[in-house]
Amino acid sequence: MDVETGEGLDDQMNYRMVDQTGTRLDEKMDDQIDDRTDDRMDDHMWSNLPDTALIEIYLCLQDPERVNMSMTCKNWNRIFSSPCLWRTWYIELGGYNYISTGERICKFADGHGDHPKYLFLSYDHRRHHTCKIIQRTIDDFLDKIQNAKLVNFEFQNASFMFETLKENVVDSFARFFRGQTNMVDFNMERSHLSLTSGCRILHAIGSASGNTIRNLDIEDFFDSMLAMFQVKQFINALSKFTNLSFLALNYNCLSDDILECLTQNLAGKLKHISCRVCRTDPHFHRISSYSWKSLKSVCPKLSIDFWFESIGLSADIIRVLVPEAPLHEIYIDTRFDHNADWLQLSETIDHIAKHHKQITVLSVKLHNNHDSIDDSLVSMVTQCPALRVLFVRSVLKVSTIDEICTLQTEHKIDLQTFHVTTCGLTEMEYAELIYVSAKHLSVMQERGLNFEIRAVLGRQHL
Template identity: 55%
Template sequence: MKENSIWNYLPDTALIKIYLCLQDRWRVNMAVVCKNWNRVFASPCLWRTRYMDLGGYRAITAGEKACSFAQSHGAHLQYLYLTCNHPTFPSCRIIQNTIDTFLKNIQAAKLIHFELERLNMDTFWKFENLKGKVIGSFTRFFHRQRHLKNFNMSDAHFSMPSGCRVLEAVGSASGSTIRSLCIEDFFQSRLAVYQDKRFRNAFFMFNSLSHLYVNYSCLCDEILEGMAANLTGKLRNISCRIYRTDPHFHRISSNAWEKLRSRCPMLSLDLWFEGIGMSSEIIPILVPEAPVREVHMWTGFDESADWRLNETLNHIATHHRKIVLLAMELDNNNESIDHCLVRMLTRCKGMRSLFVNAVISVPIIDEICTLQANGQIDLHTFHVTSCGLSEIDRSDLWYIKEKFLPIMLNRGLNFKISSGYFTDTMF
């Protein structure tokens, strides 16, 4: 480039915006154009955010790139997003070396957001010495991070001692600054985490939380009471997963939820039931005092189970009328939810989103659409897949879609109806 070219005099702000639109290799090419562009290439604001995948079949290449970046620009990081997709038995040692080197090279960074998903320590990490080294790398790193606001290590599947060790490191350094804590599947499945004293002590280090993502097996009366004391006026949402294979038969009392609600009046609760369809398991968790906002339910496959799904819907309609979202994938061909679903919709006036994949009759779908068209319910999103329909039923369903689609689109409703067949056209 000629020294007197107009491109030499582009302001730094314009150059930075251009750099931010480019991938790394194009940034490098741009940086060698002239001294001025090379100077701007080193600007810290270009390297605040990073997305990296450390796993998969390219673990060696990915690791080399990650460590090279950390050495050159790691000190500037503030928002770090890591994934560990498809780790394999041979690649775990490579990933461990990458994590250790990478974290050492960014230890001077002042992270605001840390995210590492799908580490899956209980599945592919066969050697205990590798697990120990990874845990050691994390604990040393997090002990230095005192500015975190968002922490996410979902799907880590740590053992109880290892998970508590990492959580203690995070809490001791950033417990007063973290607002969003995601520890869904942070521990191995089938662990009654709430019973562990070390976990409770580590969890209570986090005294500024507004959003918590956690498993039901991590909660109990004592922990909710601790949150009520530590997070008064701060906690706004709990997203809680309940798996069929995890301990979920302990009960959080109405008093514990009532106390937490009184201390955190803006609190809402989102529940995700996975592989659970029995009302006898679901209803005791949905205590009336719990501030339920969303319910997501996948029943799993068990043809012989007497799920009594109608009892669950009637319970929601009676005790949780402020619910705003219900998502149900009900793999039960033996029970109809038709009338209970309509009853729930007419009673839960705040319902805005409904997702249903179940045995539901075409006339009931027509009735729900009519209620919406007449303003008797106020859904913003309505997705329904009706299973097990005959050819005649599918023709009737197509007619309903044709009849109501213009009305729904005119009102801005996210409207999709299907019979579940791959030939269906989704609107």
């Protein structure tokens, strides 16, 4: 094995690259070494351990412990610089000690900037008066790792950075991404970028790694309220990704034109779409049945998840759940929709039962104080034979829960997980629910099923 290049080692080992100095070594590490060390073993034997053994020890340590280990002798310090130990970096930009933190990050990048393949960034800084210093840190850091061949890139809390540094930091990231040609996974969800900035970054990534990226997560990548499906720059940028297997985005980033683009570029490749439908995003357009059928015809393994947030009106949900869309998982959280008195949520459940019998997961958290879904829910579980996971939090009758459990014990449905929380029960209804739960518990346990039955008493509905 070549220690200097790390050939032959698993490059996907995940270890944190955080503060490289000033952190005390956990005393437990000394205790473990003392316990395993024979008193008769001298220092010479430790300093001449094989390189492979030393690397395995390093891989078991956190970074502060690695630093201390590297200061033991010249040989151990030599192994400390092996690229295979620094394939995965976890970097926190900003923070309380933003100046010293930035200096340490950039100094570390001086010696190891070519090594990372898996880069995970986070940002914790909201002080506007230090923007120029943070900007210089980012520019310097990205420049020092420009020659790295990233496979995975993930940025958490990116929205805080772009909110603080405005458009200045976009240039740095766009320039950096244009040099990355081997990425497979890219995640900048919840960045909340402007239209121009988001399209610039997405264009840079697509131009460089569009033919290698398989997993693209751009959920909440753009600011809310932007109808991105009408923006030509966005469609052009998305068309550069020709190898996607997984795509996460918002409904305001989908349209007939975009599905046509996916159909042309991702035939036989695209397997999963996760789509968030948020109340604050434009979601009143309807994607045609033809577009979904065309995409499904060229991507036969395609499955779709829809996540509805703060949307409860039946008409709004059904407009999105086109019968021809190959839905497998549906998540609905109505929260406190202002139209709560006339949501007609039973129509939503009936629509799912009629047009999406292939669903495997249904999770509903409903504010249905004035809308009974009991009959629709029972009908749905019997009409969807592929349903395996059911989460329900809503106003439900105890008899409905009993009926669903009975269908399960009689093998008329095949749920593997059933979590239900019924709201607004009286004390008498709660006592009845305890009886129902006890009646079915033993059978569920014998079959190894994941069943939970809970209740909220009184007028607390959610």
